[in-house]
Amino acid sequence: MKISIADVSKRFGAFAALDRVNLEVRSGELLALLGPSGSGKTTLLRIIAGLDWPDEGQVLFDGEDALARSAGERHVGLVFQHYALFRHMTVFENIAFGLRVRPRRARPSEAEIRARVQKLLGLVQLGWLADRYPNQLSGGQRQRIALARALAIGPRLLLLDEPFGALDAKVRKELRRWLRDLHSEMHVTSIFVTHDQEEAMEVADRVVVMDKGRIEQVGMPQQVYEQPRTPFVHEFIGESIMLPVVVLNNTVHFEGRPIGVDAQGAPDGVATLFARPFNMTILRDAASDSLHGEVRGIHGIGPARRIDVALGGTQTVIEIDAPRSHNCAIGQLLYLRPAQYQLFPSEF
Amino acid sequence: MCSVQVTAPMKINPKAPGISASLPAPIPAQLSTQAAAAPRHRVDAREDAPWVRFIVVAVAVAFMGLFVVLPLACVMTEAFAKGVAAYFAALTDPDTLAAITLTLLAAAISVVANVVFGVIAAWAIAKFDFSGKNLLIALIELPFSVSPVIAGLVFVLLFGLQGYFGGWLLAHHVKIIFALPAIALATIFVTFPFVVRELVPLMQEQGTEEEEAALSLGASGLTTFFRVTLPNIKWALLYGVLLCNARAMGEFGAVSVVSGHIRGQTLTMPLQVETLYDGYQITAAFAVASLLAQLAIVSLIVKVVLEARLERD
Ligand SMILES: Nc1ncnc2c1ncn2[C@@H]1O[C@H](COP(=O)(O)OP(=O)(O)OP(=O)(O)O)[C@@H](O)[C@H]1O
Ligand SMILES: [Mg+2]
Numbered sequence: 001m002k003i004s005i006a007d008v009s010k011r012f013g014a015f016a017a018l019d020r021v022n023l024e025v026r027s028g029e030l031l032a033l034l035g036p037s038g039s040g041k042t043t044l045l046r047i048i049a050g051l052d053w054p055d056e057g058q059v060l061f062d063g064e065d066a067l068a069r070s071a072g073e074r075h076v077g078l079v080f081q082h083y084a085l086f087r088h089m090t091v092f093e094n095i096a097f098g099l100r101v102r103p104r105r106a107r108p109s110e111a112e113i114r115a116r117v118q119k120l121l122g123l124v125q126l127g128w129l130a131d132r133y134p135n136q137l138s139g140g141q142r143q144r145i146a147l148a149r150a151l152a153i154g155p156r157l158l159l160l161d162e163p164f165g166a167l168d169a170k171v172r173k174e175l176r177r178w179l180r181d182l183h184s185e186m187h188v189t190s191i192f193v194t195h196d197q198e199e200a201m202e203v204a205d206r207v208v209v210m211d212k213g214r215i216e217q218v219g220m221p222q223q224v225y226e227q228p229r230t231p232f233v234h235e236f237i238g239e240s241i242m243l244p245v246v247v248l249n250n251t252v253h254f255e256g257r258p259i260g261v262d263a264q265g266a267p268d269g270v271a272t273l274f275a276r277p278f279n280m281t282i283l284r285d286a287a288s289d290s291l292h293g294e295v296r297g298i299h300g301i302g303p304a305r306r307i308d309v310a311l312g313g314t315q316t317v318i319e320i321d322a323p324r325s326h327n328c329a330i331g332q333l334l335y336l337r338p339a340q341y342q343l344f345p346s347e348f
Numbered sequence: 349m350c351s352v353q354v355t356a357p358m359k360i361n362p363k364a365p366g367i368s369a370s371l372p373a374p375i376p377a378q379l380s381t382q383a384a385a386a387p388r389h390r391v392d393a394r395e396d397a398p399w400v401r402f403i404v405v406a407v408a409v410a411f412m413g414l415f416v417v418l419p420l421a422c423v424m425t426e427a428f429a430k431g432v433a434a435y436f437a438a439l440t441d442p443d444t445l446a447a448i449t450l451t452l453l454a455a456a457i458s459v460v461a462n463v464v465f466g467v468i469a470a471w472a473i474a475k476f477d478f479s480g481k482n483l484l485i486a487l488i489e490l491p492f493s494v495s496p497v498i499a500g501l502v503f504v505l506l507f508g509l510q511g512y513f514g515g516w517l518l519a520h521h522v523k524i525i526f527a528l529p530a531i532a533l534a535t536i537f538v539t540f541p542f543v544v545r546e547l548v549p550l551m552q553e554q555g556t557e558e559e560e561a562a563l564s565l566g567a568s569g570l571t572t573f574f575r576v577t578l579p580n581i582k583w584a585l586l587y588g589v590l591l592c593n594a595r596a597m598g599e600f601g602a603v604s605v606v607s608g609h610i611r612g613q614t615l616t617m618p619l620q621v622e623t624l625y626d627g628y629q630i631t632a633a634f635a636v637a638s639l640l641a642q643l644a645i646v647s648l649i650v651k652v653v654l655e656a657r658l659e660r661d
Contacts, residue, residue: 078564087580097575101565101566102566
């Protein structure tokens with residue numbers, strides 16, 4: 001199912017939790033909603049699910065007005081941040097709930113319900129837990145039961161609010177791969193919320209980055225990472241080096257000296273240069289038109305190591321990645337030049 | 349926590365250090381070597397000296413005996429002072445039977461009213477934000493801080509012959525004061541905090557997510573209430589009902605003011621006890637009182653069972 005969100009705004013008192021949000025979700029895709037705490041991710045999901053209503057804007061499911069329908073009529077499977085399993089029901093009854101509460105005409109027979117629930121339990125690989133109560137399950141198991149319960153109604157759309165938020169790193173990784181597989185099997189349009197960028201990058205077809213109730217960028221994970229559209233996205237996705245610079249005649253100056261990189265057409269004035277730590281080239285020879293600074297620390301394991309460099313007079317410390325083969329020592333002077341970078345004019 | 353009327357229950361936790369320590373602790377065989385290694389009367393800074401514990405426990409037990417067990421025993425002795433036959437004769441007296449019926453009726457009405465009101469109010473407080481919420485929370489506790497006599501007087505002031513609605517009620521032949529309606533109203537007034545105050549903290553803690561999950565799975569509002577909300581609060585609700593019922597049956601002050609003391613008609617059990625006692629029918633008075641005492645004991649037992657259930661959930 002295709003979802004169109006047009007100019008949706010939601011205020012709590014004077015506070016705008018969502019500010020004119022526009023988003024198209026393609027049929028069958030797995031979309032990640034990424035953003036810092038309080039950016040409005042849950043609010044957006046709740047509006048799509050029908051648990052909250054926007055102050056303005058439209059939500060269309062396959063061109064149909066979804067806001068005219070109640071939560072129950074939308075056939076949206078929702079997995080809550082804290083699972084929200086029915087605590088007094090067994091795992092089996094939790095999953096069966098959506099089928100049992102159907103109007104009599106549409107309700108499957110007891111045998112059918114059993115078969116459906118067993119099948120879903122098999123799908124989430126937890127068949128042996130059918131008679132347990134939610135408080136007898138681990139976090140990861142609860143998570144999967146919550147997902148099975150949402151899938152039981154045969155949802156047209158699956159919404160997952162930080163599905164792996166409360167789990168430890170290893171279980172998270174397992175579950176996220178499992179979700180990926182499940183999605184490619186079932187192909188139900190899915191939106192999942194996370195504030196873990198690695199998770200979003202690994203699992204999603206497309207990523208939506210939100211901040212302060214607004215959508216900053218929508219795109220494929222690679223694209224969002226490599227071509228962040230705003231300083232916020234650059235900073236939020238992946239690690240960033242940020243330098244306050246001045247653009248003059250298409251050259252970039254740091255601390256009053258040119259650093260030998262092109263302004264990429266940025267207008268004259270104050271700007272911020274963004275680069276990734278591994279995109280800093282260490283020059284072989286001293287160069288006056290480069291960044292230079294003293295090595296303050298060297299750490300890290302693996303193929304690359306992390307070097308702290310205190311730049312020039314301001315003592316701005318940046319962290320760069322260098323190949324392990326590169327020899328350097330604390331106190332040494334390094335000459336650097338960003339190989340890839342982006343310039344965002346400062347807003348004043 | 350509020351106590352059931354007649355008895356003042358005091359929970360004794362067998363694991364409390366004071367109590368277990370007063371008993372001589374046998375030393376298990378496998379530990380005796382360690383015990384021998386350590387000095388026998390080692391002073392542990394975390395624990396009080398044995399004599400302190402002994403005195404604390406003795407005072408508690410003596411207090412319980414004097415103020416709870418002794419009076420209960422007295423009630424029973426007096427009730428059976430003239431034999432079993434007299435006891436049952438007193439209980440089957442028509443006026444007493446009327447008092448029992450009236451008490452059961454008033455308690456049933458107030459329990460039902462409090463369940464309905466309590467669930468709605470607790471739901472509103474726990475799951476919605478609205479202005480005046482804090483005021484409502486404060487008001488719910490009001491009956492606990494107001495003397496029941498005042499509560500009774502308020503109803504007389506409202507519905508009595510000289511009251512605000514007295515004239516209108518008389519003109520329409522509606523009898524409230526000195527009849528069941530006033531007794532039920534007064535009882536509801538003094539008991540209404542019981543259910544709400546059990547439910548509010550529980551519902552606040554449980555939040556609304558389960559209900560929202562049910563709604564999004566296609567359940568109607570009513571189905572959600574009966575299948576999700578109610579099962580989640582049922583033990584707390586029963587607990588509230590129990591306390592409410594115990595208080596309703598034992599209520600004296602508020603009911604006394606609005607009852608009018610018509611023998612065989614508007615006397616509830618506590619009022620019947622008073623009337624019999626004032627009429628020097630001591631044995632009969634204690635016979636009825638013994639029923640109330642038994643109610644208290646049963647309530648206490650059920651309360652302990654419910655508390656265990658609540659703990660488990
Ligand atoms: N019912 C409410 N009343 C008032 N403010 C609210 C309400 N619900 C959400 N908000 C506010 O709206 C903003 C967005 O909340 P939302 O829950 O959507 O954030 P989120 O992106 O899901 O954050 P998190 O990652 O912490 O879950 C927050 O600042 C929050 O305080
Ligand atoms: Mg959230």
